[in-house]
Amino acid sequence: MAVTNNVTQLIFTGLFQDREAQRVSFLVVLPMYLATMLGNGLIILTVNTSKSLSSPMYFFLSHLSLVEICYSSTIVPKFLSGLLAENKSISLNGCMTQIFFVHFLGVSETFLLMVMSYDRYVAICKPLHYMTIMSRPVCHVLVFSSWLGGVFHSVVQILITVQLPFCGPHVIDHYFCDLHPLFKLACTDTFVAGIIVLANSGLFCVISFSLLISSYVVILVHLRKQSSEGRHKALSTCASHITVVLLFFGPATFLYLRPSSTFAEDKFVSVFYTVVTPMLNPIIYTLRNAEVKNAMKRLWSKKVNLGGA
Secondary structure, three states, X not given: OOOOOOOOEEEEOOOOOOXXXXXXXXXXXXXXXXXXXXXXXXXXHHHHHOHHHOOHHHHHHHHHHHHHHHHHHHHHHHHHHHHHOOOOEEEHHHHHHHHHXXXXXXXXXXXXXXXXXXXXXXXXXXXXXXXXXXXXXXXXXXXXXXXXXXXXXXXXXXXXXXXXXXXXXXXXXXXXXXXXXXXXOOOOOOHHHHHHHHHHHHHXXXXXXHHHHHHHHHHXXXXXXXXXXXXXXXXXXXXXXXXXXXXXXXXXXXXXXXXXXXXXXXXXXXHHHHHHHHHXXXXXXXXXXXXXXXXXXXXXXXXXXXXXX
């Protein structure tokens, strides 16, 4: 039976109703978005032009930065335009498209974080076999699988959502399209759909987070056997990874580990993982990594020398 949708256009309530608060939000979010593009773009450029950053860890890091750029660009430009415009609208098809890419890129990032934890496990616990296990073909397969896993997850979410009828109201209480706020607009019972989302997103977050933390516990236990210098270097890298994992999974677990319902705090939690976290990740990965900082300095020096020639 065909789904009948009387609603073709949706209106966002946005983050704030007050116009002054919206203008202030724009002045805060725009520099953060530009910093996200610049920081992650710089990591991609540095990794792909520096011979010293040819190890699998940096290959994965460049793909993580690419995901961050795409993820942030799926949400933030529309959010910024809504902060300035009176009419914060999006078509129903556009809303579905945004949901697809939000979940596709979010889950791809989850898989990439798991791949990066596996890479650190092999590097620290099996150093003599590292280059054999993490060969270039294996790295490509792992990255491709991460993107493919994101597509599969997102297709499931969309197949659930497109079957729901939307006949009004057409106001979505958020600043971008996501499942729980959209489910509130469906003119049918969404309990089953909410349970599927809970299993597909919420439990996936918990299982992934548990596996990631377990892998880093194994790594930290193994580090006790290493020299003080080796332990310090490995701990520095793992600390960056664990920080990113906590920043990513904290908000995601809060939002998706429950049935189809929304809280007033959801929009502000969403700001953290859609705007703040993508900006922080390149900072976290570069501040404690001497190799990346040195490679960036060499890239900058080369650019200055070429500019002065």
